Amino acid sequence: MRLVWQLLAVAAVGMIGGQVAMGLEGNWLATLVVGLLAAALTLLVYWGVVRLTERRPVTEVVGKGSVSGLLIGLVAGIALFAMVIVNIYFLGHYQINGLGTVVGAIGLIGFMAAAAVTEEVLFRGVLFRVIEGWAGTWITLVLTSVLFGLMHLPNAGATAVGIGAAVIAGAMFAAAYAATRNLWLPIGLHFGWNYAASAIFSTEVSGAGTPTGLLDTTITGPAMLTGGSFGPEASPYSIVFCFLTALVFLWLAHRRGRLVPLRKGAKRVESGTTLPQ
Template sequence: MRLLKQLVPVAVVAFAGGMIVGAVQGSPLLTLLLGVATAVLAVLVYARMVRWSERRAPVEVVAKGAVAAIVRGMLIGVGMFAAVIVNIAFLGGYRIDGMGSVPGAVGLVGFMAAAAVTEELLFRGILFRIVEERTGTWIALALTGLLFGLSHLFNPHADLWGAIAIAIEAGGMLAAAYAATRTLWVPIGVHFGWNFAAAGIFGTEVSGNGASQGLLHGVTSGPALLTGGEFGPEASPYAVVFGLLLTVGFMWLARRRGNVVPLRRGATVTLAQ
């Protein structure tokens, strides 16, 4: 019941906000404003539901230090995508055909902010955190990462490989980022930085949703095995490799900080049955 009390209200905000933001995508300024408003409202609703259902302060979204944590996450996300796209370009799978659209990139800030915040609240703030309490960090990371990947099967141009790639490079890595820091601001920053770098900077497809008008007019070509095809660079082996490396790094940090919740005995019995 605690999971539902938190999941349903945040999901309603995510769905309604996504519909509204999608409806005004022709206006970059409105997209920016409504996207940011959706993100802020989602955090407020999440915090209120946690206070109500768990009788505690929602320290994972505390305002103090939020900006610095988001910026750190954004740098990681942008750096990770830049590393992926540079490797793809090195083998001739990506090129820049001129400048893109500054207003388009501005609108994408709002769109990506709404998506990154609501997805992190749902998958890491609610699902991962509550499942982790029952099963331990590693099982929660695997289960919620898989769910995150499978949720992308509903996207245009999605296939099983794309979902598996998302599960590994994003679902697992973002959960590891939360485990290492115990704040949602870092995974939110990583998620936003990755998505905005893909669409808002390099102009590539994002999870099968088609290329957007970012700062650069990017063109991908060549084997889908290299570029990720119509699903985008997230389905590239490079993205999976870099995502795995970050997952290992975050989990090493989580273990060093004592943030890894061990497998519960009850969970072991259940799995054995």
């Protein structure tokens, strides 16, 4: 039942915050403020419901490493997406026409923060963490990554390649959580990736109808290289970079002894007493 209560609580807050932020599109200041408040409230609700249902210190969202984890994830996420764009640019399919909207890029901070926090808390904080105690790291990584990919199925321009790319991205975020055993790195990584795609390079984010960001850009060329209407996330460069990054995080998790075997280690992961934090 704890899984149900945690999912319901976080999903309710995230959905309400997301809907409000979407309704404020065009008002950059309100979007910024509401989005950041929704992200903070989601984390607070997660901390509260986990404390209530599991009666343990919620080490994955408190304690040392929060600022450094967010910053490292942010830089890594922006850098990864920048490498995707650089490859598409040198093929001649990405063109910068001029400046877009600075205030729009600022407003997207709130919108993308709310989205990144909600999705990471739901998929990594609740689903991955709880299921891992039953099924182990590898099965859980595959299962939750597939669910994360399928969540993008209703988005415009969704194709088999796009959904597959979202699955790989979900595996990267899950691996980041497994390597650190906290949510700060995957939240920063998720936010940095989405913010770079939307607010910096002004590209489509998973076919979600993303507004223009800092740059006024045009992407042309075959969908098999650019990702088409789903966005560069569905490009082969995105898939390769996310896959390689996931492997690095999984290697770190293995080296740190943080991979949980099947039907073993549930208490160790949740109590934080055996696995290093």
